Amino acid sequence: MENTIKKQTEAQVITPEQFLEHYQGHRRLTRRVIEAFPENEFFNHSIGGMRPFAEMTKELLAIAVPGLTEIVSGKIGDFDENRDYGKTKAQFLEKWDEDTEKINELWAQIPEERYQEHITLFGQYEGTVQSSILYFIDNEIHHRGQGYVYLRTLDIEPPFFYDRS
Amino acid sequence: MENTIKKQTEAQVITPEQFLEHYQGHRRLTRRVIEAFPENEFFNHSIGGMRPFAEMTKELLAIAVPGLTEIVSGKIGDFDENRDYGKTKAQFLEKWDEDTEKINELWAQIPEERYQEHITLFGQYEGTVQSSILYFIDNEIHHRGQGYVYLRTLDIEPPFFYDRS
Numbered sequence: 610m611e612n613t614i615k616k617q618t619e620a621q622v623i624t625p626e627q628f629l630e631h632y633q634g635h636r637r638l639t640r641r642v643i644e645a646f647p648e649n650e651f652f653n654h655s656i657g658g659m660r661p662f663a664e665m666t667k668e669l670l671a672i673a674v675p676g677l678t679e680i681v682s683g684k685i686g687d688f689d690e691n692r693d694y695g696k697t698k699a700q701f702l703e704k705w706d707e708d709t710e711k712i713n714e715l716w717a718q719i720p721e722e723r724y725q726e727h728i729t730l731f732g733q734y735e736g737t738v739q740s741s742i743l744y745f746i747d748n749e750i751h752h753r754g755q756g757y758v759y760l761r762t763l764d765i766e767p768p769f770f771y772d773r774s
Numbered sequence: 775m776e777n778t779i780k781k782q783t784e785a786q787v788i789t790p791e792q793f794l795e796h797y798q799g800h801r802r803l804t805r806r807v808i809e810a811f812p813e814n815e816f817f818n819h820s821i822g823g824m825r826p827f828a829e830m831t832k833e834l835l836a837i838a839v840p841g842l843t844e845i846v847s848g849k850i851g852d853f854d855e856n857r858d859y860g861k862t863k864a865q866f867l868e869k870w871d872e873d874t875e876k877i878n879e880l881w882a883q884i885p886e887e888r889y890q891e892h893i894t895l896f897g898q899y900e901g902t903v904q905s906s907i908l909y910f911i912d913n914e915i916h917h918r919g920q921g922y923v924y925l926r927t928l929d930i931e932p933p934f935f936y937d938r939s
Contacts, residue, residue, distance in 0.1 A: 622788050622889040624902045631908060656821065657926030724787040739788045743796060744936075750912050750934060754919025761822030770916060771909075 628739075629716045632746050633637055633709065634773030639749055640705055641768040642756045643698060649740070651698050659660065663758055665752040666701055667692060672745050674708045677715040680723075680738055685771035692728055790889070793904075796883045798874065798912050799938030804834065804914055805870055806933040808863060808919045816863050819924055827924055830917040831866055832857060837910050839873045841895055842880040845888075845903055853896035 642650065643666060652663045671690040679686045682739070694704045724739040736744065757767040788796070808831060817828045836855040844851045859869045861862065889904040901909065922932040 616788065620885065620887065622786060622790055623908075625787055627904070628787055635912070640820050656923055657929075659923065659926055707891055721787065722785060730885040739792070740796075743788075747800070747915050748935070750915040751922070754916040755915070758821055758920050758923040759823055764822075770835075770913070 623718065625690050625716070625721055628742070629713070632742070633712065635746055635749055635753075636673075636705070636709060637713075638768060638770070638773055639756075640702065641772075642753050642760070643701060645760055645765055645767060646698065646756075647763070647765075649708075650700055650759070650763055651701075652696075654763060656759060656762060659755065660752065662752075662756045663701065664690075665695065665756065666705075669752065670694065670704060670708060672748065674711045674715070676741065677712060677719075679730055680728065680741065681715050681718045682761050685729075685732045704731055775777055783903070785832060790881070790884065790886055793907070797907070798877065800911055800918075801838075801870070801874060801877075803933060804831075804918050804921075805867065806869065806937075807918050807925070808909070810925055810930055810932060811863065811921075812928070812930075815924075815928055816866075817861075819928060821924060821927060824920065825842055826937060827917075828866065829855075829922045830921065831870075831926055832859065834917065835859065835869060836913050837913065839876045839880070841906065841910055842877060842884075844895055845893065845906065846880050847881045850894075850897045 638740050644664070646654070646662055651661065653661055658769045671684040671692060675686050675688065694701050700747060719738065724737065726738050727735070728738060728741060730741050734741065734744075757770075761768045777795055784788070786792075804937060811819070811827055816826065820826045833855040836853060836857060840851050840853065859866050884903065889902065891903050892900070893906060894900050895906050899906065899909075922935075925932045
Protein backbone atom coordinates (compact mmCIF):
# COMPACT_ATOMS: atom_id res chain seq x y z
CA MET A 610 0.00 0.00 0.00
CA GLU A 611 2.77 2.41 0.91
CA ASN A 612 4.55 1.56 -2.30
CA THR A 613 1.38 2.20 -4.29
CA ILE A 614 0.92 5.65 -2.74
CA LYS A 615 4.57 6.49 -3.32
CA LYS A 616 4.30 5.42 -6.93
CA GLN A 617 1.21 7.58 -7.49
CA THR A 618 2.89 10.60 -5.94
CA GLU A 619 6.01 10.14 -8.02
CA ALA A 620 3.89 9.99 -11.15
CA GLN A 621 2.17 13.31 -10.37
CA VAL A 622 3.78 16.47 -11.74
CA ILE A 623 2.22 18.20 -8.74
CA THR A 624 -0.03 16.54 -6.18
CA PRO A 625 -3.23 18.19 -4.89
CA GLU A 626 -1.52 18.62 -1.48
CA GLN A 627 1.50 20.33 -3.04
CA PHE A 628 -0.80 22.52 -5.14
CA LEU A 629 -2.69 23.63 -2.00
CA GLU A 630 0.55 24.27 -0.13
CA HIS A 631 1.79 26.30 -3.11
CA TYR A 632 -1.35 28.45 -2.94
CA GLN A 633 -1.29 28.85 0.83
CA GLY A 634 2.43 29.69 0.74
CA HIS A 635 1.64 32.54 -1.63
CA ARG A 636 -1.26 33.63 0.56
CA ARG A 637 1.05 33.73 3.60
CA LEU A 638 3.36 36.03 1.65
CA THR A 639 0.45 38.23 0.55
CA ARG A 640 -0.63 38.44 4.19
CA ARG A 641 2.80 39.79 5.08
CA VAL A 642 2.52 42.38 2.31
CA ILE A 643 -0.83 43.55 3.75
CA GLU A 644 0.81 43.76 7.18
CA ALA A 645 3.74 45.75 5.77
CA PHE A 646 1.49 48.62 4.66
CA PRO A 647 0.87 51.45 7.09
CA GLU A 648 -2.85 51.58 7.98
CA ASN A 649 -3.68 54.65 5.90
CA GLU A 650 -1.57 53.73 2.90
CA PHE A 651 -3.14 50.28 2.65
CA PHE A 652 -6.42 51.98 1.84
CA ASN A 653 -5.22 55.11 0.05
CA HIS A 654 -1.75 54.83 -1.50
CA SER A 655 -1.67 54.28 -5.23
CA ILE A 656 0.54 54.87 -8.26
CA GLY A 657 -0.22 55.58 -11.90
CA GLY A 658 -3.98 55.75 -11.34
CA MET A 659 -4.08 52.16 -10.08
CA ARG A 660 -6.10 50.88 -7.13
CA PRO A 661 -4.84 51.00 -3.53
CA PHE A 662 -3.66 47.61 -2.23
CA ALA A 663 -6.84 47.24 -0.11
CA GLU A 664 -8.89 47.22 -3.34
CA MET A 665 -6.59 44.61 -4.89
CA THR A 666 -6.96 42.55 -1.71
CA LYS A 667 -10.75 42.74 -2.10
CA GLU A 668 -10.33 41.27 -5.56
CA LEU A 669 -8.20 38.40 -4.20
CA LEU A 670 -10.79 37.69 -1.50
CA ALA A 671 -13.56 37.79 -4.12
CA ILE A 672 -11.78 35.09 -6.12
CA ALA A 673 -10.32 32.57 -3.63
CA VAL A 674 -13.15 31.23 -1.47
CA PRO A 675 -16.00 32.17 -3.84
CA GLY A 676 -14.15 30.53 -6.75
CA LEU A 677 -13.34 27.35 -4.85
CA THR A 678 -16.89 27.22 -3.45
CA GLU A 679 -18.17 27.28 -7.01
CA ILE A 680 -15.72 24.56 -8.07
CA VAL A 681 -16.83 22.35 -5.16
CA SER A 682 -20.57 23.03 -5.37
CA GLY A 683 -20.97 23.41 -9.13
CA LYS A 684 -23.32 26.34 -8.45
CA ILE A 685 -22.55 29.62 -10.21
CA GLY A 686 -21.77 32.40 -7.74
CA ASP A 687 -21.22 36.15 -8.02
CA PHE A 688 -17.85 37.67 -8.68
CA ASP A 689 -18.06 40.68 -6.37
CA GLU A 690 -14.84 42.54 -5.67
CA ASN A 691 -16.64 45.32 -3.79
CA ARG A 692 -17.62 43.37 -0.68
CA ASP A 693 -17.14 45.30 2.55
CA TYR A 694 -14.57 43.79 4.89
CA GLY A 695 -14.32 46.78 7.20
CA LYS A 696 -12.23 49.89 7.50
CA THR A 697 -9.10 48.52 9.14
CA LYS A 698 -6.20 46.33 8.12
CA ALA A 699 -6.96 44.13 11.13
CA GLN A 700 -10.41 43.37 9.74
CA PHE A 701 -8.92 42.45 6.35
CA LEU A 702 -6.38 40.18 8.03
CA GLU A 703 -9.12 38.51 10.07
CA LYS A 704 -11.07 37.80 6.87
CA TRP A 705 -7.83 36.61 5.22
CA ASP A 706 -7.25 34.09 8.01
CA GLU A 707 -10.86 32.88 7.96
CA ASP A 708 -10.47 32.25 4.23
CA THR A 709 -7.22 30.36 4.78
CA GLU A 710 -9.19 27.77 6.74
CA LYS A 711 -12.08 27.74 4.26
CA ILE A 712 -9.65 27.16 1.39
CA ASN A 713 -8.24 24.11 3.19
CA GLU A 714 -11.75 22.76 3.77
CA LEU A 715 -12.86 23.35 0.19
CA TRP A 716 -9.65 21.90 -1.28
CA ALA A 717 -10.27 18.64 0.57
CA GLN A 718 -13.54 18.37 -1.33
CA ILE A 719 -11.93 18.43 -4.81
CA PRO A 720 -11.28 14.84 -5.90
CA GLU A 721 -8.03 14.33 -7.83
CA GLU A 722 -9.84 13.44 -11.06
CA ARG A 723 -11.66 16.78 -11.12
CA TYR A 724 -8.56 18.94 -11.81
CA GLN A 725 -8.88 18.28 -15.55
CA GLU A 726 -12.62 18.96 -15.61
CA HIS A 727 -13.78 21.84 -17.80
CA ILE A 728 -15.66 24.53 -15.90
CA THR A 729 -17.00 28.04 -16.39
CA LEU A 730 -16.32 30.14 -13.31
CA PHE A 731 -18.53 33.01 -12.17
CA GLY A 732 -20.64 32.27 -15.23
CA GLN A 733 -17.99 33.50 -17.66
CA TYR A 734 -14.39 32.30 -17.20
CA GLU A 735 -13.71 29.06 -19.04
CA GLY A 736 -10.93 26.66 -18.13
CA THR A 737 -10.19 23.49 -16.25
CA VAL A 738 -10.20 23.25 -12.47
CA GLN A 739 -6.39 23.30 -12.48
CA SER A 740 -6.06 26.23 -14.89
CA SER A 741 -8.67 28.20 -12.93
CA ILE A 742 -6.88 27.69 -9.62
CA LEU A 743 -3.52 28.51 -11.24
CA TYR A 744 -5.17 31.71 -12.45
CA PHE A 745 -6.24 32.56 -8.87
CA ILE A 746 -2.62 32.17 -7.76
CA ASP A 747 -1.09 33.98 -10.75
CA ASN A 748 -3.48 36.89 -10.29
CA GLU A 749 -2.50 37.13 -6.62
CA ILE A 750 1.24 37.10 -7.47
CA HIS A 751 0.62 39.74 -10.16
CA HIS A 752 -1.16 42.19 -7.85
CA ARG A 753 1.14 41.48 -4.93
CA GLY A 754 4.09 42.36 -7.18
CA GLN A 755 2.38 45.70 -7.72
CA GLY A 756 2.03 46.00 -3.94
CA TYR A 757 5.80 45.58 -3.70
CA VAL A 758 6.25 48.68 -5.87
CA TYR A 759 3.77 50.58 -3.67
CA LEU A 760 5.78 49.60 -0.59
CA ARG A 761 9.07 50.62 -2.22
CA THR A 762 7.66 54.06 -3.05
CA LEU A 763 6.72 54.34 0.63
CA ASP A 764 10.32 53.48 1.53
CA ILE A 765 9.20 50.22 3.07
CA GLU A 766 11.22 47.04 2.47
CA PRO A 767 8.77 44.36 1.20
CA PRO A 768 8.94 40.82 2.64
CA PHE A 769 11.28 38.36 0.93
CA PHE A 770 9.60 36.95 -2.17
CA TYR A 771 11.03 33.49 -1.62
CA ASP A 772 9.82 33.18 1.99
CA ARG A 773 6.51 31.30 1.98
CA SER A 774 6.63 30.11 5.59
CA MET B 775 -4.31 2.65 -25.92
CA GLU B 776 -6.31 5.84 -26.37
CA ASN B 777 -8.30 5.06 -23.26
CA THR B 778 -5.13 4.46 -21.29
CA ILE B 779 -3.71 7.83 -22.32
CA LYS B 780 -6.99 9.57 -21.50
CA LYS B 781 -7.08 7.92 -18.10
CA GLN B 782 -3.50 9.01 -17.31
CA THR B 783 -4.25 12.59 -18.34
CA GLU B 784 -7.39 12.69 -16.22
CA ALA B 785 -5.45 11.48 -13.23
CA GLN B 786 -2.84 14.24 -13.52
CA VAL B 787 -3.53 17.47 -11.62
CA ILE B 788 -1.49 19.15 -14.35
CA THR B 789 0.27 17.35 -17.18
CA PRO B 790 3.83 18.22 -18.27
CA GLU B 791 2.39 19.59 -21.53
CA GLN B 792 -0.07 21.82 -19.66
CA PHE B 793 2.68 22.96 -17.32
CA LEU B 794 4.88 23.95 -20.32
CA GLU B 795 1.97 25.73 -21.99
CA HIS B 796 1.27 27.56 -18.72
CA TYR B 797 4.88 28.77 -18.63
CA GLN B 798 5.01 29.71 -22.30
CA GLY B 799 1.67 31.53 -22.00
CA HIS B 800 3.16 33.67 -19.25
CA ARG B 801 6.30 34.21 -21.33
CA ARG B 802 4.17 35.41 -24.25
CA LEU B 803 2.54 37.95 -21.94
CA THR B 804 5.91 39.08 -20.59
CA ARG B 805 7.09 39.51 -24.18
CA ARG B 806 4.17 41.87 -24.79
CA VAL B 807 5.10 43.84 -21.67
CA ILE B 808 8.68 44.24 -22.99
CA GLU B 809 7.22 45.39 -26.32
CA ALA B 810 4.93 47.89 -24.57
CA PHE B 811 7.86 49.83 -23.08
CA PRO B 812 9.28 52.73 -25.09
CA GLU B 813 12.91 51.96 -26.03
CA ASN B 814 14.50 54.34 -23.54
CA GLU B 815 12.15 53.59 -20.65
CA PHE B 816 12.71 49.84 -20.96
CA PHE B 817 16.33 50.46 -19.97
CA ASN B 818 15.99 53.49 -17.71
CA HIS B 819 12.55 53.94 -16.15
CA SER B 820 12.25 52.88 -12.54
CA ILE B 821 10.22 53.59 -9.41
CA GLY B 822 11.07 53.52 -5.73
CA GLY B 823 14.73 52.72 -6.32
CA MET B 824 13.87 49.48 -8.12
CA ARG B 825 15.54 48.14 -11.27
CA PRO B 826 14.42 49.14 -14.77
CA PHE B 827 12.39 46.44 -16.53
CA ALA B 828 15.38 45.53 -18.74
CA GLU B 829 17.26 44.46 -15.60
CA MET B 830 14.31 42.39 -14.42
CA THR B 831 14.17 40.81 -17.87
CA LYS B 832 17.85 39.90 -17.54
CA GLU B 833 16.97 38.10 -14.32
CA LEU B 834 14.17 36.16 -16.05
CA LEU B 835 16.52 35.17 -18.88
CA ALA B 836 19.15 34.13 -16.33
CA ILE B 837 16.66 31.74 -14.73
CA ALA B 838 14.62 30.11 -17.51
CA VAL B 839 17.01 28.39 -19.92
CA PRO B 840 19.97 28.15 -17.49
CA GLY B 841 17.66 26.68 -14.82
CA LEU B 842 16.06 24.15 -17.15
CA THR B 843 19.46 23.27 -18.62
CA GLU B 844 20.64 22.44 -15.12
CA ILE B 845 17.51 20.37 -14.44
CA VAL B 846 18.03 18.40 -17.65
CA SER B 847 21.80 17.98 -17.43
CA GLY B 848 22.22 17.69 -13.67
CA LYS B 849 25.29 19.93 -13.95
CA ILE B 850 25.44 23.00 -11.72
CA GLY B 851 25.49 26.22 -13.72
CA ASP B 852 25.98 29.88 -12.89
CA PHE B 853 23.15 32.17 -11.93
CA ASP B 854 24.21 35.30 -13.78
CA GLU B 855 21.65 38.07 -14.13
CA ASN B 856 24.19 40.48 -15.62
CA ARG B 857 24.65 38.81 -18.98
CA ASP B 858 24.80 41.27 -21.88
CA TYR B 859 21.95 40.87 -24.37
CA GLY B 860 22.59 44.12 -26.20
CA LYS B 861 21.45 47.71 -25.99
CA THR B 862 18.09 47.50 -27.76
CA LYS B 863 14.68 46.05 -27.01
CA ALA B 864 14.87 44.20 -30.33
CA GLN B 865 17.96 42.33 -29.13
CA PHE B 866 16.21 41.37 -25.89
CA LEU B 867 13.17 40.16 -27.83
CA GLU B 868 15.39 38.12 -30.15
CA LYS B 869 16.99 36.43 -27.14
CA TRP B 870 13.53 35.95 -25.61
CA ASP B 871 12.34 34.12 -28.73
CA GLU B 872 15.46 31.98 -28.94
CA ASP B 873 14.84 30.94 -25.35
CA THR B 874 11.20 30.12 -26.10
CA GLU B 875 12.44 27.41 -28.46
CA LYS B 876 15.14 26.22 -26.09
CA ILE B 877 12.60 25.90 -23.27
CA ASN B 878 10.44 23.66 -25.48
CA GLU B 879 13.46 21.51 -26.32
CA LEU B 880 14.61 21.24 -22.71
CA TRP B 881 11.10 20.51 -21.42
CA ALA B 882 10.83 17.53 -23.75
CA GLN B 883 13.87 16.08 -21.97
CA ILE B 884 12.25 16.08 -18.50
CA PRO B 885 10.62 12.67 -17.94
CA GLU B 886 7.32 12.80 -16.04
CA GLU B 887 8.76 10.97 -13.03
CA ARG B 888 11.42 13.64 -12.51
CA TYR B 889 9.02 16.44 -11.43
CA GLN B 890 9.07 15.18 -7.84
CA GLU B 891 12.84 14.77 -7.76
CA HIS B 892 14.71 16.87 -5.19
CA ILE B 893 17.28 19.19 -6.70
CA THR B 894 19.52 22.09 -5.71
CA LEU B 895 19.52 24.74 -8.44
CA PHE B 896 22.45 27.02 -9.17
CA GLY B 897 24.21 25.30 -6.31
CA GLN B 898 21.95 26.83 -3.68
CA TYR B 899 18.15 26.73 -4.24
CA GLU B 900 16.58 23.57 -2.88
CA GLY B 901 13.28 22.18 -4.07
CA THR B 902 11.73 19.65 -6.39
CA VAL B 903 11.77 19.98 -10.17
CA GLN B 904 8.11 21.09 -10.08
CA SER B 905 8.53 23.59 -7.25
CA SER B 906 11.62 25.04 -8.94
CA ILE B 907 9.84 25.53 -12.26
CA LEU B 908 6.81 27.00 -10.46
CA TYR B 909 9.24 29.41 -8.83
CA PHE B 910 10.59 30.44 -12.26
CA ILE B 911 7.02 31.24 -13.34
CA ASP B 912 5.99 32.94 -10.08
CA ASN B 913 9.08 35.11 -10.16
CA GLU B 914 8.29 36.14 -13.73
CA ILE B 915 4.68 37.03 -12.82
CA HIS B 916 5.94 38.97 -9.78
CA HIS B 917 8.37 41.15 -11.73
CA ARG B 918 6.03 41.53 -14.68
CA GLY B 919 3.39 42.84 -12.26
CA GLN B 920 5.94 45.46 -11.27
CA GLY B 921 6.45 46.21 -14.97
CA TYR B 922 2.70 46.89 -15.19
CA VAL B 923 3.07 49.64 -12.57
CA TYR B 924 6.03 51.08 -14.51
CA LEU B 925 3.90 51.17 -17.67
CA ARG B 926 0.97 52.79 -15.84
CA THR B 927 3.24 55.55 -14.53
CA LEU B 928 4.32 56.11 -18.15
CA ASP B 929 0.64 56.44 -19.10
CA ILE B 930 0.85 53.23 -21.14
CA GLU B 931 -1.97 50.70 -20.96
CA PRO B 932 -0.40 47.29 -20.16
CA PRO B 933 -1.50 44.18 -22.10
CA PHE B 934 -4.47 42.23 -20.73
CA PHE B 935 -3.29 39.97 -17.90
CA TYR B 936 -5.61 37.15 -18.93
CA ASP B 937 -4.45 37.06 -22.56
CA ARG B 938 -1.79 34.36 -22.92
CA SER B 939 -2.16 33.80 -26.66
